[in-house]
Amino acid sequence: MYVSIRGTMLTRAVPANVVALGAVSLVTDISSEMITAVLPLYLVGTLGLSLVQFGVLDGLYFGITAAVRLAGGHAADRWRRRKLVAGLGYALSAAAKVGLLAAGASVAALGAAIAADRTGKGLRTAPRDALITLSAPPEGLGSAFGVHRAMDTAGAFLGPLAAFGVLAATGGAHDAVFVTSFCVAMLGVVLLAALVRDRRGPLAPRPSLRAAVLRDRAFLRVCAAACLLGLVTVSDAFVYLMLQRRLGFAPELFPLLPLGTAAVYLVLAVPFGRLADRYGRAYVFLGGHLALLGAYLVLMGPGWLVPVLVLHGAFYAATDGVLMALAAPMLPETLRTSGLAVLQTGQAAARMVSSIGFGVLWTGLGAGQGLLVMAAGLVLSIIIAWRVL
Template structure:
């Protein structure tokens, strides 16, 4: 079991069923590492690239290309989960080599190359192949990048440090859809222009990562660079706390509908103009941007598990509002706010939880395992929701998802009950 740095930094240490974690102690001031700042800027540029495309993809697939919701569900499932194919392998490679930056560069580079394909794509299979390549790149880069953040962060302020990174990341996630909106506003059906802008920002992100971010090595690997490591097996992550976290995250992710579907439900109900569609992504990401750091800090102080489950409660409320027969600006904005709260309360917090439940030389692998479970389950959720929408319609499909998520939250609360009782926060 990983023993935290609290004994040497003055933080308070809590041990429980979910592993050892560090809580803020007296006199431990928060300091942001330049590594985290630069990684946030890299993610910001990359998210401008990826989210400008994601913001138009639902309309591009169902409107411009004229494909069905089943087809979009398949593509959105790939967008949500195909990265899971390589996340653990990338995390293990990062841990084994001790050079997480090198693995991250490979992932960011592959996503950049995939952006070129959007300039020439014109059908279902072409889009499927490009999305697959892009998401595999995301799967390769995510765990090594988060391992860099974990190694550079103060243990007492881990979730807050992840929150700072996610805040910068979300600046890009909000800017990308805004750029897509402006392009479509002035250039009707200007999807190709969006793809060109996306490629440009992907190149900027890779250049910054290569030229500015240092290649930090994990402490144990730095001490024993020639240490032989066995191939990855799931038994390396066999820990009661981590296992419960993976099961809990997986159950909840199975009922997590992709953003694109939620926005299509809102657009289908309210019938607002197509060019306004990307602004839905902007609204969600602005809320995420505003709350990523405060909720990360709150999670460090009051409990990471509590905040993680609370974020899914916000998602449940979003489903219920999306399912009601009446709409309007107020209901739509409320949905976007709740969706932003969900991401701010779960994204960085999940990585912070996973990183404290493994030993220092397995941080990227542990984070990758958690992200893999979530990604695979969300892929299944998106594909299933597309079929459900096609079969029963948007309102009934949304209601079904809400009922399922409510039941999943009850199961998750039971699974994590022991951890919450034994720890002051997780």
Template sequence: MLAAIRRLPRTVWLLGLISLVNDSASDMIYPLVPLYLTSVLMAGPKALGLIEGIAEAMASLLKLAAGVLADRSRKTKSWVVAGYAIAGIARPMIAFASSWFGVLVCRFADRIGKGLRSAPRDAMLMHSVAPDQRGLAFGLHRAMDNAGAVVGPLAAAALLALGMPLRHVLFAAIVPAVIVLLLALAIREPQVERSPNPPRFSWNLREFPPRFRRYLIVLALFMLGNSSNMFLLLRAKELGLGEAQVPMIWALVSLVAALLSTPLSGLSDRFDRRKLIAGGWTIYAALYMAFGLMPAMTWLLWPMFAAYGVFLAATEGAEKALVADMVPRAQAGTAFGWYNLVVGLALLPASLLFGWLWSEASPPIAFAFGSACALAAALLLRFWVGAGEPAPNA
């Protein structure tokens, strides 16, 4: 596998490096937002669910639009550069928010940046590798992304331990944001053959194969139970984890995912990707049930968050590689736009519902709902989403 990794093209490595640095900035902030909301701005789970749901759902519309326009123009670099620039400016501005609404505005701008870059970047990765390298390429990208997510929380934890105020830690994310922008400008536009009659965009997805549409339905079901990861951090804090340990435990998740994403996603190039994804979703279902029922034993949180990293490693790269397997090359941007749209739109009801169940019923009920959705989705993916159909762009 090491030889196969070394053979990956320059574009894959450069996009991976960009994600590494970008996530070091993003994850300096991400684990601290629940703390900032609850301890500084005095907001609760309902506000957290509203912020995350609106930010992701609204920005997901841009992911589809950017993907469609990237397919039409056969240009992806400009979308990637613009997306990283907007997010890099927005994230540190959370430090100046004086209310939860200010945090919402900053998170919304951050997600707009992600919306502009996500589908074009994934299409760029797909166009840069052969079909038998897709799992490996997406896995490496996710591994470097998660490696950056280790650096960010560790840096945040170190700065907090040194006595730096929370607002100053949030603003420090501006430094890696500048580096990301410089690296994005160095990307080369991949060569993509133009189709003389590109398919027209339609909201019913009739231009795509049936199993891709079924895959999106199953993905939507899983995402309905996959609310913001910030609820996991809020649950850990509720069970007794100290503030300085919150970034550390999220760094553990990212470290496990960084170590395992490349080999697990690479494995999906040789076996049925659906089995790997369904296995990851089953791990998620078991973990969510455990998070809801576990007693206040902080030592137990560490192996559970590590197992959550295994779930991420088994699914993040393989899910995108499965999209690439199912759609024509000329429609890659649009297909990844639909994938990201489903993920983002489902997060709004998922986060709102999870926050409501947490507040009005109990955390165990909220986590049980997420577990049930994940298990049902795993079964449908395994037995309903078709296998054996010829890939349209293999």
């Protein structure tokens, strides 16, 4: 079944299941970004974590997803129940918001709640992306992921606004943000159950993951490039902390920083998806990392807010869904979830290392010099990835 969505951004027929998955992601991202928008300053400013401690917790954000993505992808392919596995992930992330509420000022308890939330994300991501690839024709995967990521990013745009509104209405009560986030997350679980149709695929013998995926040289090249680039990708939280400290604006405005990134991502996700389908997904993916390099350079130089956020948003629009669209056609349908999970696991593990490493660099060298090291690494990684892809 297909629905037609017409407007300034979408003029093509989009599979209904992609739209349904986008609606779930929109609501879930409102919930997630409410937490993401307030957590960095809460941990560093209110609880007094050092930058290294924050880097470890931020690395945990990526590392836990890396540990469970393969398990979620394998289970979804084995049972051919991608919606069920994704639903378990969404439900676990919703429950983790209650854990944040109960954690109080305990760093260990906050770490456990973050781990539970990231476990849920790790379980759901590969099955959800596999459902997208199974709901759209191969030649339209870039556009399908663009539509999904645009809806997902609309939630990422609304989440910080919601957090800002809740903090303003409650006099800065972070507990109120956590409670509201939990309620919104549960709505996402309900939407998944009600709107999304599972795509179980054909009942056919499953080749081994090693034979069908891990020996595919083209797929392994994509994995290698994504992991290498992930090692030199500074996490969003550190980018926003650098902007806040560089520009010195009030802490109450910190939750609004992700809005700039999300707004640009929202505008560019669909056009970049179509460009990827037409001119080559690898080109757009690498172009996104050039935008990230530009964000680093501006942040090290004049530190202008708007250009940093524009380039940061363009980076996500050109890489997030485009990478999945690049890799998916290389994978057999019966192992698509597992294969995407392999890719996402490697990328998440690389970003975990990056987050911890940048926390150490910031502490030892300062923010500017630490970012210079990452920028130099990014230049080298783009050159290598260009040759690999």
